Amino acid sequence: MAHAHDHxxxxxxxxxxxxxxxxxxxxxxxxxxxxxxxxxAFTALGIGALFGVVQAxxxxxxxxxxxxxxxxxxxxxxxxVLLALFFTIFFLGGIFTWGVARSLGQRLWSPRFSxxxxxxxxxxxxxxxxxxxxxxxxxxxxxxxxxxxxxxPLQAHPIFYIGLAxxxxxxxxxxxxxxxxxxxxRADNPDARIPLQTFMVLTTMLMWYIATLGVAxxxxxxxxxxxxxxxxxxxxxLTRTLFWFFGHPVVYFxxxxxxxxxxxxxxxxxxxxxxxxxxxxxxxVLFLILSTPVGFHHQYMDPGVPEGFKFVAMxxxxxxxxxxxxxxxxxxxxxxxxxxxxxGEGYLGWLKALPWGRPAFAGCxxxxxxxxxxxxxxxxxxxxxxxxxxxxTLWVPGHFHLTVGTASALTFMAISYWLYPQVTGKRxxxxxxxxxxxxxxxxxxxLMSNAMHRAGLAGVPRRTAEPEYEQVVYDGxxxxxxxxxxxxxxxxxxxxLGALMFLTVMLGTWxxxxxxxxxxxxxALPPALSGPEESPRVLDDVRLWVGIAVVLVVIAYGxxxxxxxxxxxxxxxxxxxxxxxxxxx
Ligand code: HAS
Numbered sequence: 001m002a003h004a005h006d007h008x009x010x011x012x013x014x015x016x017x018x019x020x021x022x023x024x025x026x027x028x029x030x031x032x033x034x035x036x037x038x039x040x041a042f043t044a045l046g047i048g049a050l051f052g053v054v055q056a057x058x059x060x061x062x063x064x065x066x067x068x069x070x071x072x073x074x075x076x077x078x079x080x081v082l083l084a085l086f087f088t089i090f091f092l093g094g095i096f097t098w099g100v101a102r103s104l105g106q107r108l109w110s111p112r113f114s115x116x117x118x119x120x121x122x123x124x125x126x127x128x129x130x131x132x133x134x135x136x137x138x139x140x141x142x143x144x145x146x147x148x149x150x151x152x153p154l155q156a157h158p159i160f161y162i163g164l165a166x167x168x169x170x171x172x173x174x175x176x177x178x179x180x181x182x183x184x185x186r187a188d189n190p191d192a193r194i195p196l197q198t199f200m201v202l203t204t205m206l207m208w209y210i211a212t213l214g215v216a217x218x219x220x221x222x223x224x225x226x227x228x229x230x231x232x233x234x235x236x237x238l239t240r241t242l243f244w245f246f247g248h249p250v251v252y253f254x255x256x257x258x259x260x261x262x263x264x265x266x267x268x269x270x271x272x273x274x275x276x277x278x279x280x281x282x283x284x285v286l287f288l289i290l291s292t293p294v295g296f297h298h299q300y301m302d303p304g305v306p307e308g309f310k311f312v313a314m315x316x317x318x319x320x321x322x323x324x325x326x327x328x329x330x331x332x333x334x335x336x337x338x339x340x341x342x343x344g345e346g347y348l349g350w351l352k353a354l355p356w357g358r359p360a361f362a363g364c365x366x367x368x369x370x371x372x373x374x375x376x377x378x379x380x381x382x383x384x385x386x387x388x389x390x391x392x393t394l395w396v397p398g399h400f401h402l403t404v405g406t407a408s409a410l411t412f413m414a415i416s417y418w419l420y421p422q423v424t425g426k427r428x429x430x431x432x433x434x435x436x437x438x439x440x441x442x443x444x445x446x447l448m449s450n451a452m453h454r455a456g457l458a459g460v461p462r463r464t465a466e467p468e469y470e471q472v473v474y475d476g477x478x479x480x481x482x483x484x485x486x487x488x489x490x491x492x493x494x495x496x497l498g499a500l501m502f503l504t505v506m507l508g509t510w511x512x513x514x515x516x517x518x519x520x521x522x523x524a525l526p527p528a529l530s531g532p533e534e535s536p537r538v539l540d541d542v543r544l545w546v547g548i549a550v551v552l553v554v555i556a557y558g559x560x561x562x563x564x565x566x567x568x569x570x571x572x573x574x575x576x577x578x579x580x581x582x583x584x585x
Contacts, residue, residue: 023102023422023523029111030101031423036118037094038420040125041087041412042506047129048082049499051075056448056492060485061467067136072465073145074135080148081132084404085167086125088254091412093121093174095257096201098423099264100178102523103197109180117177120170127163131156147463151218151243152234158227165219168212175205193532194540196277197264203284204256206546207249207291210553214245214295235569237304238561244295245557252291254404258411259283261364262331264525265415269361270354272338274528278535279330285539286323289549290316293556300387304567309560310384316556317382324375331368337529359431363414363438367407370445374402377453392463395456398449405495406445413502414438420509421521429508433501441498448491451484458484 024031055075057063067075101108108114134142134157144156150164178201182194194202222234222242263280267273274280296313299305336350344353355361377399380386390396417434421427428434456462458481467485538544 022425023098024425027101027107029114030097030108033108033114033118034094034098034419034423037090037097038416038423038506040122041090041094042503044082044086044090044125045409045499046503048079048087049496051079051082053492053496055079057489059465059467060489060492062486062489069465071136073147073463074132074143076463077135077145077147078129078132081128083409084148084254085164086129088257088404088408088412089167089171090121090125092204092253092257093118093171094423095260095412095415095419096174096178096204098419098523099197099260100181100201103195104181104185106181106185109177109184113173113180114177117170117173120173121167122170124163124165124167124170127159128167129163131160131163149243149247150223152223152226152236152239155227156223158224161219161223161227165216165224168216168219171208172212175208178202178205193535193537196274196280196528196532197260199281199540200256200260200263200284202542203288203545204253204260206542207256207288207549208253210546210549211246211249211253211292214242215247218242218246235564237302238564238569240299240302241295241305241557241561241564244298245292246295247298248295249291251400251404252287254408256284256287258367258408259327261411261415262327262368263334265418266331266361266364267334267338268525269358269364269418270335270338271342272334272336272340273526275330275333275337276530276535277528277532278530278539279326280528281535281539283323283326283330285545286320286326288542288545289552290320290323292549293552294320296556296560297382297384297387300384301391304564305560306563309556312556314382314384316552321375321379324371328372334529335365357435359434359438360414360418362435363417363441364411366438366442367410367414370402370410370442370449371407374399374407374449378403390456392461393456394452394460394462397462398452398456401445401449401452405449406441410438410441410445413441416502416506418521420506422523424509425514426509426512428505429512430505434505437498437501437505440494440501444491444494444498446491447487448495451487451491455481455484455488460484 054066055072058067058069058072058075097108097114128144131142131144134140135145142157142159144150144160146154146156146160150156150160178198182198182202185198218239222231222239225231226234263274263283267275294313294317296305296310297317300310335354336344339350339353342353342355344350354365356365377395381390381396381399417428460481
């Protein structure tokens with residue numbers, strides 16, 4: 001791992017002293033947008049986490065005093081929407097704004113425009129949240145118990161869908177803002193390589209523009225007119241297909257900001273440098289190309305989708321593992337490099353040299369460790385035949401609490417310990433709580449997600465308020481369902497505690513006085529061991545990659561969607577299911 005030019009690059013300590021002024025002083029408006037986005041993200045985290053523990057205790061039957069089984073579905077919808085959509089995507093808005101300003105070394109293109117996109121996202125999120133809360137408060141005429149996947153035939157109040165549409169328009173405008181900033185930079189730097197963090201932001205947003213086409217068509221042409229009573233019925237298969245066209249790539253919209261952190265910041269926190277700039281670019285290009293033409297792997301059980309196209313989706317999904325395997329290699333190599341710079345030795349002994357007491361590092365590293373397990377349960381989901389065993393069981397929430405609930409969420413919390421001081425100019429408060437918090441999250445998730453996976457194998461369904469599976473134990477499943485439920489309840493409670501600890505640290509930091517002098521954290525990042533000069537220029541040719549991505553999407557979706565339309569998906573069909581009813585599992 002040693003490198004000939006090791007002595008040429010600044011150590012993390014050196015780069016910190018070289019950077020005299022804090023990010024907040026150099027880019028005050030970008031810092032403000034990041035703070036605003038983080039503020040909304042953390043509020044969504046607080047409410048979503050509360051909903052999480054309430055529904056976990058209810059469905060496990062441990063404590064059922066707070067909500068009725070009817071309200072369980074409103075709480076579950078709120079938990080999913082607030083955490084998976086609003087916490088994650090507002091956080092993305094904040095960290096990408098920081099990354100674009102930092103890596104381009106310039107102010108935002110237009111402060112007013114940044115406030116416009118933030119406003120769209122905020123108003124949209126508020127409308128959607130109000131609709132969901134209506135399901136909890138009887139007198140309010142709103143309801144949106146449609147779960148965070150919100151496809152037909154469950155129907156929500158129109159403000160739920162209109163809010164989501166505004167929120168997504170906000171994300172599109174945010175992307176336009178980052179692209180504009182990039183074009184301004186490009187005019188002054190015609191021959192330079194796109195800085196790595198900006199490259200990651202641009203490829204992520206291009207992936208997002210392609211992916212959100214599905215949900216935009218679903219919402220604007222079907223769900224909104226249907227919920228307003230303008231059209232009487234919608235075709236469940238076509239609208240579900242449009243949903244999953246978006247529903248898989250959205251998971252990479254949650255993951256790619258975590259990878260952004262693992263590639264560009266984590267190596268520095270470990271005391272070293274990114275192993276390879278080129279590999280990082282390859283990974284983001286692969287996500288751009290492959291994230292969308294895989295959505296049918298969520299619909300293996302749906303009749304009406306030709307088997308051959310399910311197989312195409314499965315094949316593409318297996319290719320889509322590649323960027324994560326590359327990440328496992330590159331990020332671990334970078335961390336190992338850092339550990340060896342700190343004096344670590346041996347095959348595994350270097351692990352001890354890592355800064356496990358530094359909360360930003362520990363949280364990101366533990367998130368990565370858990371993602372290895374979550375990724376492997378994803379591989380099982382993706383196998384067409386084995387998916388039939390776990391689909392719609394508690395296994396699936398087990399999978400996604402390791403992925404979005406840890407790889408993304410724990411990384412976002414951990415990196416906030418490092419980033420929030422930079423955008424506020426304040427020192428991190430309650431360091432002791434921050435140091436403990438990633439371990440509490442890790443422990444809680446270990447209990448909860450392991451038990452969820454096992455319960456899923458025992459046949460316990462997901463999305464049900466009734467814990468009536470006491471007796472179901474199959475051959476090969478060790479332990480009883482009651483024991484698994486208890487572990488889920490204990491794990492869920494620890495996770496709630498972890499979220500509270502994080503929010504305490506953030507709130508304390510937000511309320512603290514702005515410090516004088518240097519903060520002790522800087523946004524400077526050391527260059528990669530193998531830098532952009534060794535990375536092929538074609539990787540920056542985003543037009544080429546978008547072209548390939550579009551071709552793959554047409555191959556995966558063209559014929560199935562044309563067949564659905566040909567089969568009468570656009571002509572009136574079955575009557576809508578009344579609000580509040582649940583899809584039979
Ligand atoms: Fe998934 C269902 C397949 C990744 C989220 N997934 C879901 C749902 C969610 C979700 C929310 O094929 C439920 C949707 C619903 O409500 O119905 N998923 C996959 C596959 C991957 C995958 C193949 N999923 C994710 C990620 C998510 C996410 C990422 C959120 C962020 N998933 C499926 C399928 C279903 C599904 C089916 C449908 C199931 C059904 O039937 O309903 C892959 O992308 C995973 C690849 C990952 C790896 C791991 C690599 C390891 C790494 C760790 C490096 C270590 C470090 C630590 C950095 C191969 C990168 C170093 C530390 C040191 C100390 C050294």
